[in-house]
Amino acid sequence: MLNIKNLEAKVDNKHILNGLNLDIKPGEVHAIMGPNGSGKSTLANILSGKNGYEIKGEIKYDGQNLSELSTEERAQKGIFLAFQYPLEIPGVNTNVFLRTSLNSVRKARGEKELDTLNFLKLVKEKSSELGINEKFLSRQLNVGFSGGEKKKNEILQMKILQPKLAILDETDSGLDIDALRIVADGVNSYKNKDNAFLIITHYQRLLDYIKPNFIHVLSKGKIVKTGNAELGVELEKTGYANFI
Amino acid sequence: MKTEDLKNIKDYKYGFTTDVENIRSPKGLSEETIRFISNIKKEPSWMLDWRLKAFNRLKVLKEPDWQKPKYPKINYQDLYYYSAPKSASTKPKNLDEIDPKILETYKKLGIPLDEQKRLNGIAVDAVFDSVSVATTFKDELTKKGIIFCSISEAIQKHSDLVKKYLGSVIPLSDHYFATLNSAVFTDGSFVYIPPNTRCPMELSTYFRINASETGQFERTLIIADKGSYVSYLEGCTAPMRDENQLHAANVELVALDDAEIKYSTVQNWYPGDENGVGGIYNFVTKRGACRGKNSKISWTQVETGSAITWKYPSCILQGDNSVGEFYSIAITNNHQKADTGTKMIHIGKNTKSKIISKGISAGKADNMYRGLVEVKNKASNSRNYTQCDSLLMGNKCGAHTIPYIKNNNSTSTIEHEATTTKINEEQLYYCNQRGLDQEEAVSLIVNGFCKEVLQQLPMEFAVEAQKLVAISLEGSVG
Numbered sequence: 001m002l003n004i005k006n007l008e009a010k011v012d013n014k015h016i017l018n019g020l021n022l023d024i025k026p027g028e029v030h031a032i033m034g035p036n037g038s039g040k041s042t043l044a045n046i047l048s049g050k051n052g053y054e055i056k057g058e059i060k061y062d063g064q065n066l067s068e069l070s071t072e073e074r075a076q077k078g079i080f081l082a083f084q085y086p087l088e089i090p091g092v093n094t095n096v097f098l099r100t101s102l103n104s105v106r107k108a109r110g111e112k113e114l115d116t117l118n119f120l121k122l123v124k125e126k127s128s129e130l131g132i133n134e135k136f137l138s139r140q141l142n143v144g145f146s147g148g149e150k151k152k153n154e155i156l157q158m159k160i161l162q163p164k165l166a167i168l169d170e171t172d173s174g175l176d177i178d179a180l181r182i183v184a185d186g187v188n189s190y191k192n193k194d195n196a197f198l199i200i201t202h203y204q205r206l207l208d209y210i211k212p213n214f215i216h217v218l219s220k221g222k223i224v225k226t227g228n229a230e231l232g233v234e235l236e237k238t239g240y241a242n243f244i
Numbered sequence: 245m246k247t248e249d250l251k252n253i254k255d256y257k258y259g260f261t262t263d264v265e266n267i268r269s270p271k272g273l274s275e276e277t278i279r280f281i282s283n284i285k286k287e288p289s290w291m292l293d294w295r296l297k298a299f300n301r302l303k304v305l306k307e308p309d310w311q312k313p314k315y316p317k318i319n320y321q322d323l324y325y326y327s328a329p330k331s332a333s334t335k336p337k338n339l340d341e342i343d344p345k346i347l348e349t350y351k352k353l354g355i356p357l358d359e360q361k362r363l364n365g366i367a368v369d370a371v372f373d374s375v376s377v378a379t380t381f382k383d384e385l386t387k388k389g390i391i392f393c394s395i396s397e398a399i400q401k402h403s404d405l406v407k408k409y410l411g412s413v414i415p416l417s418d419h420y421f422a423t424l425n426s427a428v429f430t431d432g433s434f435v436y437i438p439p440n441t442r443c444p445m446e447l448s449t450y451f452r453i454n455a456s457e458t459g460q461f462e463r464t465l466i467i468a469d470k471g472s473y474v475s476y477l478e479g480c481t482a483p484m485r486d487e488n489q490l491h492a493a494n495v496e497l498v499a500l501d502d503a504e505i506k507y508s509t510v511q512n513w514y515p516g517d518e519n520g521v522g523g524i525y526n527f528v529t530k531r532g533a534c535r536g537k538n539s540k541i542s543w544t545q546v547e548t549g550s551a552i553t554w555k556y557p558s559c560i561l562q563g564d565n566s567v568g569e570f571y572s573i574a575i576t577n578n579h580q581k582a583d584t585g586t587k588m589i590h591i592g593k594n595t596k597s598k599i600i601s602k603g604i605s606a607g608k609a610d611n612m613y614r615g616l617v618e619v620k621n622k623a624s625n626s627r628n629y630t631q632c633d634s635l636l637m638g639n640k641c642g643a644h645t646i647p648y649i650k651n652n653n654s655t656s657t658i659e660h661e662a663t664t665t666k667i668n669e670e671q672l673y674y675c676n677q678r679g680l681d682q683e684e685a686v687s688l689i690v691n692g693f694c695k696e697v698l699q700q701l702p703m704e705f706a707v708e709a710q711k712l713v714a715i716s717l718e719g720s721v722g
């Protein structure tokens with residue numbers, strides 16, 4: 001599904017990614033761990049199409065060169081990023097945002113737009129699975145949401161948009177135990193043989209709930225170690241020092 | 245937003261001209277011109293005298309120059325003050341008598357005048373250059389005693405009302421443009437709502453400038469008698485021309501005891517091209533008097549067009565417990581300039597005013613909120629709340645807020661809040677990541693920013709206005 005070859009990225013002449021390789025197949029869950037500033041969010045942003053990076057190397061998504069696709073086209077083709085810091089958009093009702101977003105994606109896929117009634121039914125179902133109060137959806141997007149609420153809202157969007165490749169950037173940071181479990185359940189219930197996850201995290205506790213097929217350690221813009229689920233437990237004990 | 249719509253607007257879809265034969269006044273500003281206008285409108289002599297008085301006053305007045313947007317000197321001798329389709333020289337009695345070309349024009353503008361296709365539940369007065377060409381739903385309104393007609397007709401048929409109220413809110417000698425208008429005004433709407441009557445439909449006037457080298461001097465007068473209610477909306481468009489055209493209107497509102505007037509404007513005059521060539525100078529005086537106790541006047545404006553917009557729809561809160569409101573969206577793109585806001589003058593006791601202003605600036609445009617809140621010494625327990633928000637798109641545009649505050653009563657309070665934000669790349673990226681393209685993202689964010697004001701518009705127009713907001717900012721990011 002995703003093939004990254006020798007990816008390099010610079011911002012203002014500063015090297016952030018230095019020859020990164022990664023292959024993700026349908027049905028797989030990959031975790032990326034690594035110290036602060038190692039380039040995790042940069043990787044996520046490059047995959048989802050944020051501007052401002054000078055990029056070398058090759059990224060293929062379903063066989064297509066990712067660089068040919070605009071940010072919204074990537075989203076429409078099923079790449080989803082749960083932001084480390086979800087943006088606040090004052091004045092924009094959360095429900096309106098979700099519906100506009102879903103309908104853009106549906107339109108691009110050649111599906112019919114959902115009318116208000118059917119949309120509300122869908123949103124009701126998905127938000128109750130995540131224990132999100134409906135009232136909260138009529139508030140302005142992310143404005144005044146607590147850290148945990150913002151993260152849950154990202155997962156809600158994922159469940160509504162039904163992406164093929166979901167990238168979660170530190171979605172677990174700042175969540176209490178209950179919220180963490182809800183978010184993990186949200187991921188597990190969505191996971192299937194056709195989609196894939198790239199989960200950026202600092203903590204093994206999330207990986208206790210969501211079993212990854214691979215764990216990669218990112219350091220200074222490169223993957224320096226790849227292992228199975230065991231690697232996370234080891235990292236938790238010893239820290240990154242042994243690998244970087 | 246459909247690309248079709250966007251393409252249309254890039255070329256300003258209202259920019260066409262209608263080829264009709266015109267009757268014009270002599271060129272230039274003179275007593276002769278004024279006599280010509282008064283004569284062609286078959287006005288009573290008091291009206292001519294009033295005009296001439298204004299004209300004499302004008303000779304000693306100077307054009308104001310304190311506004312932020314500067315403009316090249318207007319040569320008043322180079323303008324026509326009256327231009328009307330020949331076919332409308334005697335006002336058509338029914339639609340069959342209207343020049344089909346003019347009917348076609350309004351159809352193209354989305355304002356069908358023929359009764360079968362008339363806008364749902366909205367009575368329309370259509371003003372083409374200097375004359376009103378049609379007013380719909382007249383009979384239905386007349387049954388309730390409501391008068392809705394052109395000001396020219398009102399001067400002839402409802403002389404007492406016009407005499408009593410014209411110039412009672414905007415005095416003849418108020419300031420340069422208001423006085424100019426008093427001397428040469430050509431047409432506009434007149435509304436009278438009798439006591440204890442709720443106007444059963446939206447009243448609306450559609451102003452269209454068609455002829456070149458012509459100024460439009462609109463005059464509107466709305467009177468809501470005791471305990472009545474009316475909602476009125478005006479819309480405006482003009483052809484694309486590389487000359488600047490002047491639109492200097494006077495609008496007066498009078499609300500008596502317990503009456504309410506809701507006045508909405510969707511202004512989409514031709515803004516000029518991307519290089520700032522052409523466009524309308526929209527220099528307008530709008531003022532409402534809450535003359536009776538418990539009366540209310542609410543202004544809502546969506547200003548997206550014009551090369552320069554310069555206006556301060558105001559409320560004079562004379563009656564005790566009266567309420568004034570001003571909701572404004574002013575959008576400037578490319579080289580457009582706006583200097584707009586309001587004046588709330590608290591005179592009566594327990595008077596309240598609310599100001600919500602949303603300024604959006606893109607391209608190389610400049611957007612200024614200027615507002616006065618004045619509490620006179622007898623206006624005890626009065627309240628004002630002002631909120632001015634500015635949204636910037638890009639680095640070359642400007643936003644300014646100048647609130648003037650005068651509080652002469654210690655029991656009254658004035659509150660002012662202001663914010664300036666920039667549409668940031670991160671917000672757009674977030675929207676793009678959720679599948680919205682750039683235009684959809686901007687439209688969503690901007691409409692969110694102005695929601696409080698858009699909600700004030702009558703339903704039928706809110707959707708249109710929302711589209712217009714998005715369209716006028718097309719191409720301003722990315």
Ligand SMILES: Nc1ncnc2c1ncn2[C@@H]1O[C@H](COP(=O)(O)OP(=O)(O)O)[C@@H](O)[C@H]1O
Nearest residue numbers: 011012014016035036037038039040041042043
């Ligand atoms: N737009 C940018 N401009 C300059 N430096 C940046 C920019 N984005 C990221 N960086 C730098 O790149 C490095 C990697 O950042 P990031 O990908 O956010 O790390 P992580 O998510 O692993 O903590 C950091 O040193 C960060 O300061």
Ligand SMILES: [Mg+2]
Nearest residue numbers: 040041042084
């Ligand atoms: Mg990060």
